[in-house]
Amino acid sequence: MTTQHDLSRTGATDRPRNGAVRPRTHAVPRPNEGLWPGLATPPAAPVKARIAESLFRNAVRNLPVRVVFPGGERIGAGGPDAPVMRIERPGAFFARLGADSKIGFGESYMVGDWTTTDLPGLLTPFAAKLSTLIPPALQRVARRWVEARQPREEVNSLEGSRENIHRHYDLSNDLFALFLDDTMSYSSAWFADGSDDLVLAQERKIDGVLDMAGVRSGMHVLEIGTGWGGLATRAAQRGARVTTLTLSQEQKELAEARLAEAGVADRVQVLLRDYREAQGSYDAVVSVEMVEAVGVAYWPTYFAALDRLLKPGGRVGLQAITMPHDRMVVSKDDYTWIHKYVFPGGIIPSVTSIEQNLAADTTLHIAERRSLGFDYARTLGHWRERFLDRRCDVQALGFDETFRRMWEFYLGYCEAGFRVGYLDVFQFSLQRRPSF
Missing domain, CATH: 3.30.1050 (Nonspecific Lipid-transfer Protein; Chain A)
Known part of the structure; x- marks a missing residue:
């Protein structure tokens, strides 16, 4: 494990699972390896x-x-x-x-x-x-x-998306299990009045998305962004057949194990595949907090894919973090701490930008919506408390103190944004626009 004295090291290459060597063209932090290029020395300015x-x-x-x-x-x-x-x-x-x-x-x-x-x-x-x-x-x-600009290699091309997802979601399944609830849901919960039970709130959120998409028995459902299989499990328990896409090998392996444990593996196929490579026609499409990883340049492609993959009469259940449109417009090209350390290539859309992309590139429109912004602040509060309570377990997994402070800042930073309404999160039902 790397110590504080190693923080200025830069790795010239990174070796992914397939054995190919990816050259590093800029100083990329590698939190799971304890490598923090340039962090030890403050700038001399x-x-x-x-x-x-x-x-x-x-x-x-x-x-x-x-x-x-x-x-x-x-x-x-x-x-x-x-x-x-x-x-x-x-x-x-x-x-x-x-x-x-x-x-x-x-x-x-x-x-x-x-x-x-x-x-x-x-x-x-x-x-x-x-x-x-x-x-x-x-x-x-x-x-x-x-201010820094987004590195070219973090743009969400097919290759760039795989690397960006790898850098976050492949940190460690065990790490995420330490602070997430039993459903392994890494997205906003939806709390019932008078309840602070995170598991029940996550199940309610999943049912909310599935309801937005009209998922019921006998349907074939496409999920874009598998997570660790919680939504696919719930959809299969409703009697649907599910094809779910992920770019994370770590997530795929654990999702398949969890689906088997839940007794629904025969109804769910987990594919290591980009949404741009998806084929077929589905009764419903669901996607939870995945659009934030797409990037502005690829929003038209993403929303067009939802439209292309949906059968006539079908519906899309979409959950998306949003920010005010004016702030999105002025900050969409910014390269921030979140990009550098947590979500490379990410950009949070506005509701207006979603509506604009739907109108320009699809036959879909927003037919129904609900806001869960304050629920996300509560969700993040649960995650942060669980993470802090299990700092020793995080250390035992091999993550250093710099990582632990980084993750604490990430969770607290996001919680603050939802507390004040600078960030929001919506569940949308996307349906085809009526023709007159």
Whole structure:
């Protein structure tokens, strides 16, 4: 296992399961191997660091938080019960923030430049003011001249998608099992009133998607994005036959084992296949939180595939994370901490962008929708608590402290976004537009 002293190593190659060597053309973190290229050393950019410090101080002055510096200096408008951010190494923190704020803020948490005892509570006020923390003019300058752009090899071509999925979903089935519930659902749950039972909420979510697609006995259902087989199992238990697609070998193997354990393996076929390679015609199509991994350039292809694969009279059950359209438009080309460390190649759509793509490239429209945004905040809270409770188990799997802080930041960062409504998630029923 790699130690902190190894953080600046860069691997020139990576060897996938088929034995072929993939060249590394940029510094790619490999969390499951403990490789964090360049992370150990803060950028040497004193002018940018001073600018970042000035902007940060101005931004937090009116936020309901308390920021504490070494020596006791405090800034922020938070009272005694407000979340506290302790900046342990101000020089390194502002250097990372100045180099690229969209990446440096998370990286500085990963290495301990700052700490807090309430990560989602601290990040929530930042998320609520995300679009105004930095003046718009400076945001435009940063996007053009300072901030990183998406590496070419992370674009979601057929080959790029496989690599992007591999980097996240093939980390370790055992890792995901530590913080997910018994259904192994890695998407928003849907809680019933008065209930905080995550398993019941996930089953309710799955049934909600299947209902949106009208799945019933005797149907042949296509699922795009297998996960670990929870939805396919439920659809088969309804009496449907399921073909489900994944790009993750790790997920395929565990999904097949879980399907066999549930006694429905004879009704479900798991294929290691991209949605662009899918063939056939299906009574219903379902896809849960997969569109976020497609990329703007491939949205037309993705939605056209839903249309192409659906039989006349069929319906699509789609669950998708969304963000406000204006924010999506200005940030769609950004390369952020989430891209670098968690979801390479990802982009969250807006409801408007989904509607536009459906209108332009399909015969489908949104016939029904429901929002689960606050349910996602609760779901992420469950995941984060389970992950923190099992930190020793995560360590035993071979993941280092940098990874554990990275994953904690990822879960807390997302929870904050859903808490304030900066992010939402919808279940949609897509049906063919009526012809007049």
